[in-house]
Structures are given as structure tokens and as C-alpha cells.
Amino acid sequence: MSGIVNTGQAEAWNGYEGEHWARHDDRYDAVNGGFNEPVLQAARIADDSDVLDVGCGNGQLTRLAARRAARGKVTGIDLSEPMLHTARERAKAEQLGNLSFERGDAQVHPFADDSYDVALSRFGVMFFADPVAAFANIARALRPGGRIAFVCMTELAGTDLGTVFGAMAPYVPQPTGPDGTGPTSFGDPRKVEAVLGEAGFTGIDCTRVETEQTWGASVEDAGAFIADWGPVRHHLREAGQEAAEKAKAALAGVLATFATPDAVRTRGTAWLVTATTRNQ
Template identity: 50%
Template sequence: MTTIVNTAQDQAWNGPEGAHWARHQDRWNAVNDGFNTPLLDAAGITGAHRTLDFGCGAGQTTRLAARRAPRGHALGLDLSAPMLAEARARAAAEGVDNVTFTRGDAQTHPYDEGTFDAAISRYSAMFFEDPEAAFAHIGRALRPGGRLALVCPSDPGLNGWVTAMTSLRGILPVGDFGRPGVPGMFSLADPDAVRALLAAAGFTGIAVEETRAYGTWGRDAADAADFLLATGPGRHLMDQADEPTRARARTALTEHLRAHETPGGVRLLSTAWLVTAERPRFPPRA
């Protein structure tokens, strides 16, 4: 592993947040599964393709990419040791042997130039300390004509989990959930800024399309409320409140989520950008 420049994210994902995601990986996959097929279809992975899954977490999308390219290989790269341990265990249990999981910073990892046919990311590309440098570095790891495909959240107000959490204003000190251009969940929410960022990083054929999917957040409203309040944003808010206030918040969030109960559990809509681009097939003219 080389030098980690994204030290804030390294600390976060090797602390309680990374442990939470590793421990609840099945639940997070139930939240985000609806984006897997659009992401992998957009990347065009097949046959003997070599895939980089940067910010792979516990490796679900890495394993899916490996299955789509049975004669190829998928590398899952992430900062989080707890999540990578989970990724390796799941790959072994599922018999997916054309994958490798490595701890490292996607912005500085020593890729061999032109190694990969595709680079993918499901909900991880928003946290780079220097996005332009990171995407330029990842681009050089792609072969000429290689594809970048990523999923990142669009406007916060179009995401049901944000609406649920903002329903607690007046009980908990709920602020905003990030701004475009600032490292965090919604740093890539402005599609024009995303196009400009990837163009500056050397990509061509850039497309940003809206995609939506429902995710399952819990068995029922109470279970989903407990899960949401145990996530990083939820813990941050609850830690600032006393016990009576936390109880009020839990009750209010449960009531909000009752409207989203279905026979299959609590379903919330997520709205994201499906971003695709290519490494140029020919070097730019001098």
C-alpha cells in the first residue's frame, strides 16, 4: 500500500463507520442493489475484461464484475480494512476466485498504466480529497478506450433517506447533507460540474444520466428507523441529544417511515447520476 492522501476518509472508514458497514453489509446491499445492473451494464464488462472497483467497500460490485468476466479479473480497492476483510470472506464463501482486494487510496495507488478495461464505483467516488487528480490517476490506469462508470447521489431532496432524516428538524440539529464540490455524499450532485471535472481529468465521451432505484431499509418502520439512526449521519445527530430527545426522534422517524412500509419492508427511493466516460483512444495532439 502506498501513501494515503485522503487521511480524513481513511480515519473514518477504519473506525466506527467502516465497522458498521462491514457488520451490516447485507442491509446496505439491500439499500443499493438496484444500481448494480445499470452500473455494470454501463461499464460493458464481459469476457476477459479487467475491472478496477475503486472504493469497493465489502466488494459486492467487485464480485459481480468478476462474474461478468469469467476469463478476466477484478481488483477491489478501498481504504477500509474492516470492509475489505468482509469482501475477502464473501468472495471465498461464494467461490469467486478471479478477484483481488487491496487496501489503498485510489488517488495514489500504483496502478500499471493501461491495465484495466473498466473502472467502476457504486457510491464511493464522492469522497476524494482532490477529485481531479484522483480521476486523472484512475484514467491513466485504463487502457485507451477503457470505460469509467460510476453511480453517485443527485439532489439530496430526491433521496428518501434524506427526506426521512430532515423530518427530524425541530427535534435534532439537522443541517444540510453536503454541497456539490465539497468532499462528502453529495459532492458530485451537480451534473455540469461532474462533466467539467472529468473533462479536466482527461476523459472523453462523458455522459451523466439520472437513474432511480428503490432500496429496502428495514423490515418495518421501527427497524428502518433504528438502522437510519445507527448510520454515520444518524449517530452524529443522536450523539448531540439527551436520552429523552433521542427517544422523541426515534418515535418521530418511525412515524415518518410508516408511509413507506410494504409487504417486503420499508422502501425508499434513491435518485442518482449514472456517469460514464472513456479514456481517449488516441493521445491528445500537441
Template identity: 50%
Template sequence: MPDIVNTEQAQAWNGPEGAHWARNQDRWNAVNEGFDEPLLDAAGITGEDRVLDLGCGSGQTTRRAALRAPRGHVLGLDLSGPMLAEARSRAEREGVANVSFAQGDAQVHPFGAGAFDAAVSRYGVMFFADPVAAFGNVGRALRPGGRLAFVCPADAALNGWVTAMASLREVLPVGDFGQPGLPGMFSLAAPDRIGDVLTAAGFAGIDVNQVQAHGTWGRDAEDAAEFLLGTGPGRHLMERADPTARARARGILTDHLRTHEAADGTVRLLSTSWLTTATRPAATA
């Protein structure tokens, strides 16, 4: 087994949550892939780069980074065995040979010193139990002058799926969607927090910019509602409700999402994130 200190997250992503994401990888990519090009552009990946993909999940960003570095190599790292199995399978089917995948915890994974030219992450860096330790370990894995680029969610209220779930407050016990500073989806929602963590981890040239993208959540409002209620937050809420409340919740959520249906019926919601870049300082004489 790999060295893991973030045991709570490891249990979640190797349990129902990881199985759900692996099973629905194409749907989650449809939700989040609008950030792929801005992320990879910001990382400045070139043809021979060695790239680390943090929290790679089922490997879409890993494969896309590999296509930008055809003479290089990309390592995808994740806690989740189910998602990594999907990542390996998809890379093999697509014929992307310059990738590999490892199960591990970025806080303690034994990367080689200076082994990478760049590190990237799409929504994979918010769950660290000790983010300073994790980013410090990643920094040591970058060569001097190596680049870090990641996307993480901005304030919950700026994300359409949160607004959709909040519409259920009259029938379900919807609380806050994470607390800044604690492991979870919105742990890095405050840009000052990002700067503090990366500075403490030894990075320089830190730049945090807001980016937005629409993601596709379903074929229509009914499909999107069923998908949202099957996510971790949705399951948690529905399991705490009686059958009458669950039925009402589906109706309310479907009605909310219907207002976001495009001309073709698909439901598209806006996500707002922080695109962060930083560098490992170059060695000084």
C-alpha cells in the first residue's frame, strides 16, 4: 500500500465517492473540462516536459497534458484506486503511452527531487489534511524554476451547482458547503489563503486569477437533478430525509435546473474558480 497520512480522504475516495466518480467520469469531465485548456496553458507545458498531475482522478487532464508533451512524460497521482483503474484503462484505449499513474498521498509521496518540470491539478488540491506539507513536497519534486498551476473552486455562492443545492433548504438540511481552511471542496476558496499556503510551502511568483466556465450537468433538468442528488453532498442530504421530503426535493431541484436548460435541453451551470500559478524558486549561487 502507498504511504497515506490523509486517511479520512483516502477512505472517502476509495469508497462510495471514488466509485461514483469512476463510474461517472465522462459526466464529471463534462462538468469540469471547461477549465482544462486554461489550466494547461497556464502551466506552459512544452514537448519534452515531465509533468505531475495532482489528484488526477480518472486521468483526463493527465492525458491532455501528455498530448502537449509528446516527448515527455506525465505522472498522475491520486488517492483513489477506483478512479486510477479508470485512468489506466482510458489511457490504454486512447493510445496515450507517455503517462503513468500512481496511488498516493501528495503530502508524503516519495517523489524524486527535481523530477518534474511542471505540476498541474484540476480540482485535486483542496483535500489535503496539511496543505503546506503537501505543496512543500510537490515543490521539492519540481526542478528549480519549475511551474505549478492548479484550478480550485472560488466562493461557494459563485458556483451554480451550490445555488441549485441551496434551493432545497426548505425541505432538506442543507448547511454550509465547506469551511475555508478545512479539507474539502472550498478549503482554498479565499485567495489570501492560497497565497499564505504556497508562500509557507516555499513557492514564489504566486498569481491567483478568477476564471469561469460552464459545465454540462445533464441531458435535461430531470437528468441533472438525479445526477446532483447522486453526488456525495446529494446522497448525504437525501439519506437524512423521509420519502416525502426526498420526492419534494427532486421536484424543487428539477424546477430550479429547468431554468438553466439550453436550447438543446442540456443543463449548463456556471462554475467559478481560482486559476493559480507559482514557481519553485531557482537555485541561487
């Protein structure tokens, strides 16, 4: 295993946060799986492509990429051993022989030079300790003219998710932190372009994409799931019982506005980012 410089994220993803995602991979895929196809189409994976999935988590996107690159090789890398265990189990069940998973920090992982045609990610690139160094390392692993395609969170303002978290804001802090840090660190496409450009990519494009996200079968179910998500759970515990109960009531109230007869659904937004490495 390579060294890890992003120690704070490694601790979180090998503790409660990673364990929660690993236990509920089907639920997180119901939230984020609608972004799989836009990423895969943008990645332009060929039958013989060698593919790297950065921050692969439980590996749904990785497995889909492996099916497209049937004569190539696909590697998923992530900090979280609990999620990688789930990813390996899912790949084994689907009998995907061209797929492997590695634990490591993509910022410093010793990828072989020029070893992949495509790098992709579904919300796995927003937490690097040094984003420029991380993307430069990924660029080094790509062959000349190699392609990267990923989705990252937009700013929360004006989105359904922003409405949900905004309802709880009088009682607990926003779970994403201010833009520039945390999950929304790439919320500004100008920052994305600057980071990728400095890291050695060219032809950078950021396109806003939307998809339906399913949070639970009912308001109660969706509310319990969101309240157990790591950052929300942390803030609820820190807030004290009275504020936490008010936040949960506000969460239930706002989720009711997104409820349908069979599920609670929001409209998810993301930046779909594509770029290529230089030919020389």
C-alpha cells in the first residue's frame, strides 16, 4: 500500500463515515447512481481501455466501467478499507475478472507512468489535501492524450439539497462547510479549471448535469438516513438534544415537500468535468 498524506480523510473513511457508506451502498447508489451514465459517456471508454476510478468507494461506477472495458483493465482506488471490502464483494458476485481495487491516496499513489487511458470519478475528487498535486499524479498515470471525466458537487445555493440542509441551518451547521472546503470544494468551475490546468490537463470543460436522487421510501426513512450520514450525525450530536430535535423536525418538514407516494426524491446537480492530458 502506498503512503497516505490525507490523514484526516483516511481516518474518517476508515471510521464511522466509511462504515456507514459500506453498509448502505445500495442507498448511496440510489442517491448518486443517476450520475453514472453521464460520467461513463463523457469518459469515452473503449472495449480495450485501461481505466482508473479515483475515490471509487463501493465500486458501482468501477464495475460499470469494467463491463465497458471488457478487454482492458480497470482499477479502483480509495482510502476506505470498509468500502473497498464491499466493492470487492460486489465485483466477485458479478464475476468481473478485469477489475481490481487498491487502498491508497491518489495524491501520492505510485501509479506506473502512462498506464491508463481514462480516469474517472463519481464524487471522489473533492477531498484531496493538495488538489493540484493529486491531479498531477493522476495525469502522470494517464497516457499522452488520456482523458479524465468526473462529477463533483455544485454550490448548494439554489439546489434541492441546499433547500434540505438550509431547513436545518437554524439549528445545526451546514454539513458541507463553506465553498472552498469539503464536499463543495469544486463548486466553482473556475477553481476546477485552474486546478486541472496547473496539474497538466488541457481542453477542460465543466457542464452542469442533473438527475433524480432517491433518499428513502418515506419521509421517516429518508430523514433517518440523512440524520445518520456522518457530517449530519456529528453536528446533531454537537448541537445538544433540543437543537437536534428541532433540526430533525425541520428535516422531516422539508423532506415532505419532496415526497411522492413511493419515495422521497430530489433533483441532484453536479458539475460534469472532462479534460485530457497533453499529447507530449
